[in-house]
Amino acid sequence: MKEFFAMGGYAFYVWTSYGLALVVLTINLLAPIRQRRRLLTDIARRMRRARRER
Amino acid sequence: MIVRFFHRMASPMHFYRIAGLFVPWLGVLSAALLLAGLYGGLVLAPTDYQQGESYRIIFIHVPAAWMSLFIYVVMAAGGLISLVWRIKLAEVIAISSAPIGASFTFLALVTGSLWGKPMWGTWWVWDARLTSELILLFLYLGVIALYGAIEDKRVAARAVAILALVGVVNIPIIHYSVEWWNTLHQPATITKFDKPSIHLSMLVPLLLMALAFKLYYATVVLMRARCEVLERERNSRWVQSLVEPAAR
Numbered sequence: 146m147k148e149f150f151a152m153g154g155y156a157f158y159v160w161t162s163y164g165l166a167l168v169v170l171t172i173n174l175l176a177p178i179r180q181r182r183r184l185l186t187d188i189a190r191r192m193r194r195a196r197r198e199r
Numbered sequence: 200m201i202v203r204f205f206h207r208m209a210s211p212m213h214f215y216r217i218a219g220l221f222v223p224w225l226g227v228l229s230a231a232l233l234l235a236g237l238y239g240g241l242v243l244a245p246t247d248y249q250q251g252e253s254y255r256i257i258f259i260h261v262p263a264a265w266m267s268l269f270i271y272v273v274m275a276a277g278g279l280i281s282l283v284w285r286i287k288l289a290e291v292i293a294i295s296s297a298p299i300g301a302s303f304t305f306l307a308l309v310t311g312s313l314w315g316k317p318m319w320g321t322w323w324v325w326d327a328r329l330t331s332e333l334i335l336l337f338l339y340l341g342v343i344a345l346y347g348a349i350e351d352k353r354v355a356a357r358a359v360a361i362l363a364l365v366g367v368v369n370i371p372i373i374h375y376s377v378e379w380w381n382t383l384h385q386p387a388t389i390t391k392f393d394k395p396s397i398h399l400s401m402l403v404p405l406l407l408m409a410l411a412f413k414l415y416y417a418t419v420v421l422m423r424a425r426c427e428v429l430e431r432e433r434n435s436r437w438v439q440s441l442v443e444p445a446a447r
Contacts, residue, residue: 153252
């Protein structure tokens, strides 16, 4: 197991690459989830305001 | 019949609904392939006789680089379709692709650098492959910035489509750079016509990772496109009844 993480002395290069890949994939997944939630609440708020002004 | 099918599919409301059905399945499939690819690449694949364990960066680097080109072509094709046939959905797909493509280009560049340092002895060289890939990143960033800078989204999308189409010239340059110029970067390992110069135990995880990345792109581009549709259609009846079903 220790050997596996050592990556034959290339641990820094290999694990930084895989770590960055994980970060990039996670960010791109979370961004649209957050944006959708924000949009839906924003649209709902504007609709309520529009109804009150009517 | 087919024309009607496409028009129905391209209507924002149908797209929003159908894309929403596809997203979870694509996501799960992509995650499964990703796990299989990681297991194959990190555990099963043997150590390289020349590069030792450092070669394992290939399972991130090469699929990311392939995606950087693939997504650009999708984006440019979307731009072309939106210019010629004025299909709004093509515009939405094109603009939603840009940040994802930029991410993969960034990943390809940084993992390449992390691989280059131990193998070539340098983080970066200004050779044709590396430089043209860097230009690709700037093209993506240009597309994102241009779209954000123009208020009218329809006008912005047209400007972006033209920029994306002009930038297509860079794609064959990246692809053939390792053949046209004497680059430090090695030539392609996997080509359509020759037998790949890589052992099956390394090829399988590589292709699994590539497929996983492709499905991941399909997942997140649909998610982004749904947001874009929602934003553009926010005043339409279907979006409002989606937000507040009881109000209508």
